[in-house]
Amino acid sequence: MSVVTAPASALRIGPIELDVPVVLAPMAGITNTAFRRLCREYGAGLYVSEMITSRALVERNAITMRLIQHHESETPRSIQLYGVDPATIAEAVRIIVAEDRADHIDLNFGCPVPKVTRKGGGAALPWKTTLFADIVDRAVKAAGDVPLTVKMRKGIDKNHLTFIDAGRAAEDAGAAAVALHARTAGEYYSGHADWAAIGELKQAVTSIPVLGNGDIWSADDAVRMMAETGADGVVVGRGCLGRPWLFGELASAFGGEGVHVDATLQFVAAAFRRHAELLVEFFEDEDRGCKDIRKHVAWYFKGYPVGGELRAALARASTLQEIDDLLGTLGDAPYPGAGAEGQRGRAGSPKRTALPDGWLDSREIGSDTGEMMRGAEIENSGG
Numbered sequence: 001m002s003v004v005t006a007p008a009s010a011l012r013i014g015p016i017e018l019d020v021p022v023v024l025a026p027m028a029g030i031t032n033t034a035f036r037r038l039c040r041e042y043g044a045g046l047y048v049s050e051m052i053t054s055r056a057l058v059e060r061n062a063i064t065m066r067l068i069q070h071h072e073s074e075t076p077r078s079i080q081l082y083g084v085d086p087a088t089i090a091e092a093v094r095i096i097v098a099e100d101r102a103d104h105i106d107l108n109f110g111c112p113v114p115k116v117t118r119k120g121g122g123a124a125l126p127w128k129t130t131l132f133a134d135i136v137d138r139a140v141k142a143a144g145d146v147p148l149t150v151k152m153r154k155g156i157d158k159n160h161l162t163f164i165d166a167g168r169a170a171e172d173a174g175a176a177a178v179a180l181h182a183r184t185a186g187e188y189y190s191g192h193a194d195w196a197a198i199g200e201l202k203q204a205v206t207s208i209p210v211l212g213n214g215d216i217w218s219a220d221d222a223v224r225m226m227a228e229t230g231a232d233g234v235v236v237g238r239g240c241l242g243r244p245w246l247f248g249e250l251a252s253a254f255g256g257e258g259v260h261v262d263a264t265l266q267f268v269a270a271a272f273r274r275h276a277e278l279l280v281e282f283f284e285d286e287d288r289g290c291k292d293i294r295k296h297v298a299w300y301f302k303g304y305p306v307g308g309e310l311r312a313a314l315a316r317a318s319t320l321q322e323i324d325d326l327l328g329t330l331g332d333a334p335y336p337g338a339g340a341e342g343q344r345g346r347a348g349s350p351k352r353t354a355l356p357d358g359w360l361d362s363r364e365i366g367s368d369t370g371e372m373m374r375g376a377e378i379e380n381s382g383g
């Protein structure tokens with residue numbers, strides 16, 4: 001299978017020079033150090049942590065402190081923060097920088113989950129222009145020499161778009177790059193990402209890199225997105241679920257070679273096994289690691305002749321030995337082509353975005369906004 005290639009191009013995010021313009025999208029519950037290491041073993045680029053709540057970091061929550069750890073092989077190290085309060089976010093950034101815990105920090109303004117937007121957090125926040133600018137400004141100042149980037153959606157819904165204003169505000173505040181998931185919060189993960197919006201953002205934000213995100217399922221898609229939008233780089237999320245070698249294909253496409261991995265079943269099984277082993281190492285707990293790999297089973301074996309019983313057994317295994325025994329019964333099968341490609345992970349249908357009362361009446365914050373947003377900084381499941 002041939003792949004479209006693009007000329008070699010690097011991406012610079014502040015002082016970080018990447019050989020390929022590729023970023024692993026932060027994904028809660030997925031992009032822990034185990035998955036990041038696995039992806040990196042195949043490719044190149046920037047691999048962002050799952051979202052970390054700034055308040056939990058400031059409070060030094062034990063789980064959070066574990067989530068922000070990187071393996072020694074991970075460089076540059078990247079942490080994504082989520083928050084709503086400028087002071088707390090700035091303090092979280094200060095801790096990361098003072099304790100030398102990352103080389104790059106990303107701020108998440110893309111979360112569409114109702115329990116977050118209902119309080120004015122996530123993708124609802126950039127609607128409040130001064131609050132958004134204040135957060136980015138204080139975070140950039142706290143970050144000092146560590147580049148700070150912003151990840152956002154198009155806006156709340158098609159009548160309340162925020163990405164152009166937010167992109168410009170982030171640029172003015174000194175952000176090192178902006179990334180756009182080209183859907184509104186209301187679209188959730190439905191339909192198609194609106195790549196034209198990435199092109200519009202690229203026109204509006206001219207002094208820092210603009211990264212495009214949404215619906216990159218293959219290296220061809222990544223090359224096409226950059227060509228169609230003028231984006232400086234791509235952010236790849238669901239497309240690499242169960243397919244960490246996509247990062248190798250991306251590096252190859254941007255390196256001008258365009259090698260496609262026609263993954264045989266044994267190749268996939270080896271990647272799955274390695275992922276499980278890295279999860280066990282990350283959790284320092286075999287049972288935990290084997291439980292965590294369960295959510296990846298369907299993604300890895302999508303399109304391959306692996307029966308329901310074996311899939312179910314893999315999703316029940318609680319030791320690496322059990323996983324090995326099950327994988328040992330698989331045999332081999334050639335790359336199945338289209339069946340193994342395409343969409344995977346979250347999809348869903350559009351939803352009306354839950355917001356605080358009166359949120360859309362003004363783009364300024366009012367005296368009661370702080371009160372309204374209390375509780376917006378809670379554990380949630382991403383962007």
Ligand SMILES: Cc1cc2nc3c(=O)[nH]c(=O)nc-3n(C[C@H](O)[C@H](O)[C@H](O)COP(=O)(O)O)c2cc1C
Pocket residue numbers: 025026027028029030050051080108109110111151181213214215216235236237238239345346381382383
């Ligand atoms: C399981 C899952 C968890 C996610 N968690 C986060 C997150 O923690 N932070 C964030 O900014 N976006 C998060 N996202 C959104 C992705 O980073 C990305 O913007 C989105 O999936 C669109 O890109 P894609 O089409 O390449 O998947 C998450 C997405 C998924 C599917």
